[in-house]
Amino acid sequence: xxxxxxxxxxxxxxxLDDISENVSLKSNEDIDKxxxxxxxxxxSLMGELKRRQQDDMHKEIDHLxxxxxxxxxxxxxxxxxxxxALAEIRGGK
Numbered sequence: 001x002x003x004x005x006x007x008x009x010x011x012x013x014x015x016l017d018d019i020s021e022n023v024s025l026k027s028n029e030d031i032d033k034x035x036x037x038x039x040x041x042x043x044s045l046m047g048e049l050k051r052r053q054q055d056d057m058h059k060e061i062d063h064l065x066x067x068x069x070x071x072x073x074x075x076x077x078x079x080x081x082x083x084x085a086l087a088e089i090r091g092g093k
Contacts, residue, residue, distance in 0.1 A: 019034070
């Protein structure tokens with residue numbers, strides 16, 4: 001199941017497996033504490049992922065004007081090509 005996965009991901013899976021094996025040996029209070037810690041970690045990870053995604057979006061927005069200029073230039077070149085092709089077709093008749 002773990003073949004082809006990143007080593008750190010495999011290590012984390014093994015840690016989770018160890019936790020699940022040891023959880024039966026823990027008291028209800030220990031399990032409750034573990035759940036709270038896991039929820040806090042998950043919330044933290046989700047926040048970090050959201051922050052990174054927003055950073056990526058802001059970077060793309062910062063370059064939007066450049067993308068639009070490139071698209072405009074490409075469209076102008078396409079129009080020139082079509083005009084030349086039509087002129088050649090009409091001249092060939």
